Amino acid sequence: MHVAWRLVREEGTDALTLGRLAEEAGITKPVVYDHFGTRNGLLIALYQDYDARQAALMDAAIQASAPGLDATAGVIACSYVACVLTQGREMPGVLAALAGSAELEKIKRAYQMAFIAKCRGLLAPFTGPRGIAPAAFWAMLGAADALSDAAVKGDVTAEEAEGELFRTILALVGRSHGIAAS
Numbered sequence: 001m002h003v004a005w006r007l008v009r010e011e012g013t014d015a016l017t018l019g020r021l022a023e024e025a026g027i028t029k030p031v032v033y034d035h036f037g038t039r040n041g042l043l044i045a046l047y048q049d050y051d052a053r054q055a056a057l058m059d060a061a062i063q064a065s066a067p068g069l070d071a072t073a074g075v076i077a078c079s080y081v082a083c084v085l086t087q088g089r090e091m092p093g094v095l096a097a098l099a100g101s102a103e104l105e106k107i108k109r110a111y112q113m114a115f116i117a118k119c120r121g122l123l124a125p126f127t128g129p130r131g132i133a134p135a136a137f138w139a140m141l142g143a144a145d146a147l148s149d150a151a152v153k154g155d156v157t158a159e160e161a162e163g164e165l166f167r168t169i170l171a172l173v174g175r176s177h178g179i180a181a182s
Contacts, residue, residue: 013093077165084148
């Protein structure tokens, strides 16, 4: 995957073809075609690689963090933004190349649901019996995406994106307790 990521980073998504990947990786085209099937298959594999790294980063950060709401919200915010920044310049091209792909929508939805389920589990100890409404998790995910994208584009710093996402998460937990965000 590192060769494919390098090609996307250095030359853009349009340069990433199965033939070019085989050439750059020093393997035969049939090997690449057998592994990925199609260019969309390769792009889907990049998306899956990206999401797997995002999940692993968050899991490792959670394991290393202190208990408590602030630490948990901080880990969610920092790990999300950090992963997007790590691959952030390449992912928009990958997603654009897959636009309209039913396969991408299915995989993207599965990862969104997994992220929401993970956050629901991580935040449950702090939400009380009402929990956080499903719509609020979608709002958090939308905020995470928008803030991370703004950081990638340089519209905000990584620290600003992390801080705003952290405050958004705290506000969602506060709302689950009937506490208005100030």
